[in-house]
Amino acid sequence: MKKEDLIKLGFVSQPHGIRGEADFRLINTDDSVLDSGSKVWLYPSNERSEISPNGEEWEIKKIRFGNKVIAELEGIRDRTHLESLLPFEIYMSREDFPELEEGEVYLIDLIGAEVVNTLGQKIGSVEGFSDNSAQYLLNVRMETGEVMTLPYVDAFFPETDIENKKITMILPEYSE
Numbered sequence: 001m002k003k004e005d006l007i008k009l010g011f012v013s014q015p016h017g018i019r020g021e022a023d024f025r026l027i028n029t030d031d032s033v034l035d036s037g038s039k040v041w042l043y044p045s046n047e048r049s050e051i052s053p054n055g056e057e058w059e060i061k062k063i064r065f066g067n068k069v070i071a072e073l074e075g076i077r078d079r080t081h082l083e084s085l086l087p088f089e090i091y092m093s094r095e096d097f098p099e100l101e102e103g104e105v106y107l108i109d110l111i112g113a114e115v116v117n118t119l120g121q122k123i124g125s126v127e128g129f130s131d132n133s134a135q136y137l138l139n140v141r142m143e144t145g146e147v148m149t150l151p152y153v154d155a156f157f158p159e160t161d162i163e164n165k166k167i168t169m170i171l172p173e174y175s176e
Contacts, residue, residue: 135151
């Protein structure tokens, strides 16, 4: 599978313990799509890694979430084996993400969505997102060219139509 067709979830640069477990550094640990049995694609972060430059598919044998995210990959024999693969990036196919509950969205699915005002007029498009640890933020490229970053909350984004890739946005009011 091509790297461009996958979603980056994080990276690993160090082992955890002596049994070959990995210290996963995930972009999103609160609502991770990873679970035991998940198929992930690993790509080398630099030339020291013995992972193929074309990527390799691996399966997560066990994963634990806590202060750290610790994972055991199927086929890793020991710490030395894992160290030969380090450092690497973790990717997953969007098609392998778990099904969502009604009204939930994956932020990755919002990228490229048309942003409209409450009158339905296009005012921009979603360029990306981030997390300030209190809430998720959407980066909206406005029709004027500027990028506006706002919390992805109902006060600014009251409607999300994921099927039509359209989000309604209420522009913030500024006062001096």
